[in-house]
């Protein structure tokens with residue numbers, strides 16, 4: 001009897017365990033889908049890990065319950081000596097790739113003619129810069145993955161791809177059905193932020209770095225040791241069905257993408273149907289302008305004929321299908337020649353070598369100069385006058401020389417040397433690590449000009465009409481010898497200057513007069529204290545409340561401000577210790593500058609003292625309005641997520657900060673929840 005009862009308990013436990021195991025797997029898969037397919041995480045990492053641990057423990061006690069598609073089976077196997085050759089279930093074709101819009105028009109015309117239609121519907125997607133893969137599912141189970149190789153056969157990377165959490169090990173049943181066979185094509189990619197983190201880690205470990213996210217993704221998959229792959233933050237996005245059996249035939253590419261998503265395969269949420277080639281052009285423009293703010297690297301768009309039945313009729317060229325086209329973005333990188341190397345002196349006195357280039361058009365802009373950063377960078381890249389070089393211009397970023405392109409039999413000029421004296425004031429320069437600095441401070445006209453431009457800039461005193469050229473004249477004529485002299489400028493002084501008339505002189509003196517009354521934080525920022533940007537200036541103003549309190553704070557007191565560490569505290573204290581700086585400051589006040597001190601922030605309330613980070617766009621207000629709202633409520637808006645972040649507000653299309661917040665277990669609010677917390681709703 002006793003034996004019987006124990007046996008019953010055991011079967012009962014096994015049954016209960018089976019139910020729990022299945023429940024856990026279903027939950028884990030559900031959260032994988034939310035995270036990787038829908039980009040909308042449902043639980044924290046800690047909660048996810050707890051589910052996973054429980055499943056692993058149960059499977060250890062009941063090994064019979066382990067199935068090959070269990071999420072626990074995503075473990076890395078042993079290193080392999082080489083990759084087996086895999087024959088693809090359908091050829092993995094490559095795309096014809098163009099940059100000229102005329103060729104895109106011709107592509108559309110050819111298709112319309114061949115099909116005898118006035119208009120063709122396309123599906124468009126970003127062209128992802130990663131590693132193209134075939135992934136095969138049999139009866140919904142992941143069975144293998146391979147690289148493109150020569151298009152017919154590739155390298156079997158099944159074990160490596162199994163470690164990518166975005167790749168489901170089992171397809172979700174859509175209306176209880178999965179195809180008997182499904183071969184899908186997708187791109188393994190690494191997000192830009194993950195790539196940066198990976199490189200930072202490799203650098204700490206003294207290992208070679210990856211040149212770009214594509215190399216990092218490809219290198220991580222073509223790894224003989226899956227234990228390395230499993231450590232790499234890889235993603236995947238699927239865009240094509242290579243072969244399918246045992247499922248109703250699809251009519252359109254779009255329907256196919258929708259089905260892939262239902263089966264739990266990540267598909268880009270930037271894919272879109274286009275009703276005509278004009279819409280394809282619009283999409284191309286839109287993606288090109290968003291290129292730098294996307295979290296993955298793309299180098300163009302892909303347009304595919306949506307109607308699947310039409311594709312065989314369009315056929316192939318030598319290697320490319322005639323029904324699809326890659327429409328690349330204009331290159332951000334071009335070759336040109338360094339004609340000279342100039343040296344600029346900035347506001348902080350740092351000497352910056354600048355390459356003067358033979359003019360070259362990059363992405364619609366003529367580039368004539370590119371920064372070379374500092375002495376060590378020039379030496380590291382071994383750049384000299386006369387060299388042929390590759391220049392990159394990414395979005396709004398300052399053009400940069402990335403590398404020299406050695407020429408056959410070239411006779412090179414001598415190596416570049418940084419001048420020993422400041423090219424502007426002649427003071428001997430001092431070396432600070434890789435930088436060279438003119439120590440002459442505001443007595444160096446270049447630094448004075450920089451200081452005045454900064455003083456007048458938008459986030460500082462916002463003096464309209466005080467641009468580079470005017471500053472140049474004011475300094476070179478000696479009218480302005482420090483920022484305090486701006487406040488004694490008279491119309492009649494200005495009229496004497498080249499390019500000034502009565503009206504423009506009056507406008508400038510009016511603008512200066514108006515700028516005299518300004519908020520404390522703006523003035524603190526305007527002073528150009530090293531390491532103090534606009535947001536630190538705001539923190540200082542909010543914390544101390546008055547100029548006197550900031551000026552007299554010692555380093556320890558300064559470090560009580562959230563976000564101010566020892567380096568920033570030291571620069572602030574040093575700035576205010578400097579007698580020359582104090583004198584200029586007092587002159588400004590004597591000449592009429594009035595500082596508006598911040599109102600005491602509300603000390604109570606849900607946002608008081610809280611650090612809040614935004615990720616993604618807000619529907620109800622601009623980012624800066626939202627940040628001001630937080631400040632008014634005594635909170636602190638911040639640009640990056642850390643353990644100290646109290647809330648992350650996720651707007652539309654939240655980016656990498658979202659994931660970081662999730663990983664750190666930071667409380668995540670929707671826009672709606674944030675507004676309610678702020679008492680706006």
Ligand code: IVH
Pocket residue numbers: 093094095096125126127128129131132186187239240302321324326
């Ligand atoms: S569609 C017939 N869509 O770009 C080929 N390809 O030569 C159908 N690629 O190696 C491919 N993003 O792997 C397609 N959204 C996308 C893509 C994409 C990247 C790759 C593809 C191929 C290369 C073009």
